[in-house]
Amino acid sequence: MLISRLCRVGFQVAKELSRGGYAYMSRSRYTQRHCCQYQWSTLELLPETRAFQGSIFQKHHGFSTSASDGASAGADEEKGTIPVTFVSKDGEEIPIQVPIGMSMLEAAHENDIELEGACEGLLACSTCHVIVMDMEYYNKLEDPADEENDMLDLAFGLTET
């Protein structure tokens, strides 16, 4: 099941829960527009690995998110949404439906999940930068733009991915 291309604003998260391996990604995405939209990148999911997770560096709670592909239960093709689960540092799981085209930051705020976003998605700070847990997924994404890397220069807890 393909997931349509990831567009960029604020940041994106992608990670595949593979049989054991985790890797980290840290990047944010840039767009000329000020509205928040994203779509998922084209990820070829192996049949046995349906879910993927990302870890978002976050102010009090180490939230992580997971989303499953369309083949498994959850993706609502009619409404064009994808299920995403935010996992707090305490282990509390908050499953939400995120419309394709919406950024994680906006999705979190719309669902009263606290994520720091000082510039509100305009690529003018680094408070919402993400770490992608899986190197393979990280590599499937496009390289960060210069403007994104400029913000990442200043990010707290920057990692290779």
Add this chain to the structure above:
Amino acid sequence: MAIFGARRVLWRSFSTISSHPLRVCIVGSGPAGFYTAEKILKTHQGSQVDIIDRLPTPYGLVRSGVAPDHPETKNVINQFSRVAQNGRCSFLGNVALGYSISLVELRELYHVVVLAYGAESDRVVGIPGEDLKGVHSAREFVWWYNGHPYGRNLDPDLKNTDTAVILGQGNVALDVARILLRPTSELAITDIASHALTALEQSSIRKVYLVGRRGPVQAACTAKELREVLGIKDLYIHIKETDLKITPADEEEMKNSRIHRRIYELLSKAATAGPSQPSSGQRELHFVFFRQPDRFLESYDKKGYVSGVHLEKTTLKGIGYGKQIAIGTGQFENLSCGIVLKSIGYKSVPVDDLPFDNQKGVVPNVKGRILSDNSGDPTSIENGLYVCGWLKRGPTGIIATNLYCAEETVASLSEDLELGVLASTTRLPKLGRDGLLQILDNRNVRVVPFSAWERIDKEEKRLGSLRNKPREKLTSWEELLKVAGSE
């Protein structure tokens, strides 16, 4: 008092140490103050937080420091205003520590006082001629174009010369260069103060020199700002290629710092990218490296006015830990100009009754807990007194740096509450806001609460809309207090 371990303790419960609500006063309403308030309100559910600021307007440098052409950076104001609108939080403007109220009095009124008043002064170059007319601090220049009430009378002369020299190559230096060189039509639709816009429209400055003591690898600016200034339309950029030569020590520095590596790459590209000469009438930006100011030169025709800077060439010397400093070589040269802007660092101002480390420009502290003296003895703590932001760490970092700074300070506070360190004060009720307002009323201090700031905000936006600007700032105390007080 003993120092407790480095572990961070997250609190969601009521402050169970005392049955009295925790009353906190934060001095300073910039990012450090607001992030601290937000964290305390969230972590200590029964707490009441008051934020005082000597200006009638909140937000500190987000309002008076961030450049007018960087509106996205100011979006964090939305988050801060939600904090101020929390029922347990009050913003009290026009209340000055040391004038309207003393630190001793605040410690009587509140269980906890957090100092977050930043840095309102400058590092001094300390060379002859520093008080010549035309030599200004970049901090005051920024206050001037940002409409700070204390910057309004700066009145820099931008018409007597075509050359400005900026000492320093950090982000503030780049901001100042950019404001001097950007087409004023682009500035006219920002929230720049109108007195500054008028002066810039009449400015004869066409060349700006950014002078740094060390090399491109050590430049203190960050990539976004550098990229922006290098991208100004129709601007001739000059960087001497010989300055780009790097040593093994430079390579080591770059290996350890992503920021410095990328800055060096940007500067190298810019050095070779453009034409080798400016076209006629084109504005110019020159990056000058390995030069430190020896003295400011006085004009022959206009006594008392600056006419240039006497610069000494420098070379770098390693002092261990991958750090290199500039040392003079004894070779000199002059750089003529009609205005100098010193952008070598902000500095905090000490307050009565508090120790102060004059060298670092901070209040001595351990993880935000203020120490009783300058000795550095980590066990002599002033109970109930904390610090956050530039006053704690020195004047570096971005807005978001205060996020982590506030987390650390509030974690120290929470730890102290949990372990009973503050029990002697928290077991008593404190007058807090009511007590403070009573004293201020007795002293005829016109407190500006958040609702009054909202009136100022609305008026500024209204005035701005008449001129196609996001806001037209009110820049005098009288205007600000008048609008604040009106119904």
